Amino acid sequence: MTDNLSPDLDRRPAGTPSIRRIAAIVNEAGGSVGAGAADEMRTILSAFTGDAEVVSVGPGEIVAALRAAVDTNPDLLITLAGDGTARLAAELCGADGPLFAPLAGGTMNMLPYALYGRGKWQDALESALKAGRIRAAPGGSVAGRQFYVAAILGAPALWAPAREAVRHGKLMLALMRARRALALSFKSKLRFELDGGRTSKAEAVAFVSPLMTAACAGEAYMEAVALDPRHAADAFRIGFTSLFGDWRSDPAVRSHCCKAAHVAARQAIPCLLDGELCRLDRDVDVAFVSNAFYALVGPDAPPAAADAAKL
Structure with a gap:
């Protein structure tokens, strides 16, 4: 698998997580995605690994696609979709599953903005892949x-x-x-x-x-x-x-x-x-x-609101 990695990954800072296999789910009908996003995602990922599968889905196909992606046991799961998709994907990954990168592809984008800020999803993804770090993301449960x-x-x-x-x-x-x-x-x-x-x-x-x-x-x-x-x-x-x-x-x-x-x-x-x-x-x-799930974020990711209050 190492032979498939690009020089960009080989030069990543020491201590960044090893990412070999990537699964990505793109909802091009999402509130802020648009046609062509899946192809753009493939182009970005191809510069970092030769083992990335990008699936473009419609609203009725999201749940099955997410479950299938997690079942392949990737090192990183990426979603470019709305808040509901991000919530379900985070739940499927959990604390023991793959790293997760929920990129902003909906209308509100609450979780993506909290983890990556309000910049472009392309910039957030490239930053996380080049010099990413693992961040434990808190959350909660209501009736399971x-x-x-x-x-x-x-x-x-x-x-x-x-x-x-x-x-x-x-x-x-x-x-x-x-x-x-x-x-x-x-x-x-x-x-x-x-x-x-x-x-x-x-x-x-x-x-x-x-x-x-x-x-x-x-x-x-x-x-x-x-x-x-x-x-x-x-x-x-x-x-x-x-x-x-x-x-x-x-x-x-x-x-x-x-x-x-x-x-x-x-x-x-x-x-x-x-x-x-x-x-x-x-x-x-x-x-x-x-530790509800573990996110892959870039070095310039915003701190949690609770941490920012201490700065």
Whole structure:
């Protein structure tokens, strides 16, 4: 396999990980990808190794393609797709699987921006391949399902479809979805306990990875954010800022640091996992995971938000 490596890899700084086999999944229909991205990916990878497989997929083919790629046991898995694909790929890699490089190919790109900044995906990839380092990425789990950016439990999670409708210019659809989210508010509160403490109530609870927040010192905790609107005006304000701003700064929000939580409700709990909407049981456990997966990042990668706060 060494004969397949380019001189660029041979001259990488000492201590950088050995990358021989690479698998890449490209969704050219992604929010910021476009036609020709798979061929561009092949060109970049061919300069670093002769053992790289790049698969271009459509939306209905992503899950199967990701599972097949991980099953080949590559040294590095690359995705160029949206947030949902990045979340699933990170979960499949886990702490024991291949290194993972989620490149920005969606509309929000929360995990890629946290790991690589907001530059071009081509630059991020070349930097990681030439002089990459391994970074342990924290995250969490909700009812056994992984998240790496944030999990929002409760009715305000339903504002996400309205946000996406606004993002795509479908204002009437956004209004309809916003009305639905508001109609489901105030019907019942979530009950939650943080680290085995007393039971509290809130309209929703968000759990945020240290990759994204500097609110909790170090990477040993996730941030728990309780959203508790008292009336419709508060709900509208939180819903609006969840579309366009920092909802954690809203006066109807309370923030805590924790490693574990228990959340319960009278009915199934809507949940937003790294931008993907799903429904959970009425009773779920949330846990912080310090080494959720291992990312390959370049030497100029931004620090985690928690680390940046110390600089």
